[in-house]
Amino acid sequence: MRVLVCVKRVPAVAGLITLTEDERAIDTKYVGFQVGPHEECAVEEAVRLVEAHGGESVVLTLGPAEALEQLREAMSIGANRAIHLVTDGADWDAESTAGAIVGAIRADEAANGPFDVVLVGNEAADSGGYQVGVRIARALGRPAVTGIKGLSVADGTARAEQEAASGRNVFEVKLPAVVAVLEGINLPRYPSVPGRLRAKSKPVASSSPDRPAQRLEMRRLVVPATEAKQAQVLGRGAEAAQAVVELLSSVGVL
Amino acid sequence: MATVLVLVTTADGAADKVALQALALGRQLADGGAVHALVIGDAAAAAELGAWGASSVHLAQHPQLDAPAPDAAARILDDLAGSLGATFVVGPGTEEGNTVLARAAARAGLPFAANCSAVTPGSPVTVTRSRWGGSLLEEAAIHADRVILTAAAHVFEAVDTGGSADVAAFTPALDDADLAVRVVGRVPAPSGGVSLSDAKVVVSGGRGAGSADGFGPVVELAGLLGAAVGCSRAVTIAGWRPHTEQVGQTGTKIAPELYIAAGVSGATQHLAGCKGAKRILAINKDPEAPIMTAADYAVIGDMAEVLPAISAAIRRARGA
Incomplete structure (x- = not known):
């Protein structure tokens, strides 16, 4: 089985977000980088599929030179090799991102045969576009399932579960297919030290696709105005319990 | 037009x-x-x-x-x-x-x-x-x-x-x-428990719980209030609680009347999931924790002491 998993390098946003002067990016002077939670799980799922069925898992990113760090991270938990579509750091909209990925998939498949499963995060942690997976699927004429929290593959068919009101919806689609996963589909492993060492020598194929005109053109980022709340302190330690009970009672939840 | x-x-x-x-x-x-x-x-x-x-x-x-x-x-x-x-x-x-x-x-x-x-x-x-x-x-x-x-x-x-x-x-x-892509079956939700997304009250624990066992007081208080149990991403990553309980950008977005966040620092990822709450009560050792800027009420203290004291006070109030 061949599995491709797509990841995106994003700032490890934790507290207050501050922007660069041109208001087109998050100021990352004091912030690290990571892949989003959905994609961490997508990488884990790719590695598990190959552990269960044999074959190879390939991790792909479209991002700046520094995104090599995220590719190495994925390879350190078991991805076999990487494809790096190198950008100059400019924002790419979802449509052009999907287009570049489709180009890379076609090139890899021409040499190595089809990817049975293409895994993506359900939505990117930063841009939240909800569409790269279905655009890849459409371009390649493959089925796409989204919002997936459970996946199993047997006899050329993927069974995928999606959370719905009071239960889960089950899809069955023929492979090859595109699967957009949510955090919670698994609990990703941590890389081991030998895993990290092995990742350093795994192959990375790099190319620099052209960035087309952006049809969803990001112009400016804005940190939403929130009312700066001043929490009313009910007390300290266990002694605050009575004040909490009075609060619960006054808001009608007791 | x-x-x-x-x-x-x-x-x-x-x-x-x-x-x-x-x-x-x-x-x-x-x-x-x-x-x-x-x-x-x-x-x-x-x-x-x-x-x-x-x-x-x-x-x-x-x-x-x-x-x-x-x-x-x-x-x-x-x-x-x-x-x-x-x-x-x-x-x-x-x-x-x-x-x-x-x-x-x-x-x-x-x-x-x-x-x-x-x-x-x-x-x-x-x-x-x-x-x-x-x-x-x-x-x-x-x-x-x-x-x-x-x-x-x-x-x-x-x-x-x-x-x-x-x-x-x-x-x-x-x-x-x-x-070709069509729902072919349904897996019913496990019965019992309060649905996080619809709950009127949610009680969450964060990294401050310290361990899976540290959730005992969270579950106890939630039980007393008929509330859903929630947690932060740090907790699900540590494997202390299931992802179905995670409140956040990549977990469940909640909109309760009251959200009690105990030992939750209030990372961006978490606040994206609880900003729909009508009122937030934060229980935290650190008065400078980011959750305090989103909270309406606060208790400064260790959740391991504060939560059992609240549960005991509720029992007393009901017993009276």
């Missing part, structure tokens, strides 16, 4: 709340023009939509559409947008809405803007949309003759216009390929 088509998703004979909000945005964008609503399969829900601002309602009925089929919905939406000459195609900013509108955009070869909180007509149309689960906003221009977008949840107010609209039922053209 513009011609607008709105996908109204439904469940059990009623339109989804966020879909009615999308309809309100659609009405605003039409600016006196036609507001077409598309409903897949659900005749009872379709009959209500005139009152929520639709000027005409299209009800797609097909024997294969008894179960959700997102590519089929996208094809019906795209075909109808084409035949109506719609300049805006709008859907609800939900999992279902986003996947169907994204598929319709992919089909049409057009851009798609998910989770918009403001839309300004013009050439080009500009939107404000959510990034980072709403912790950051993006202003963007959409360069396309037909603008495809979803309305961010709980931004636009559904408006009961008291109007009425004819419902035109039709049988859409569908191929086997459109039905």
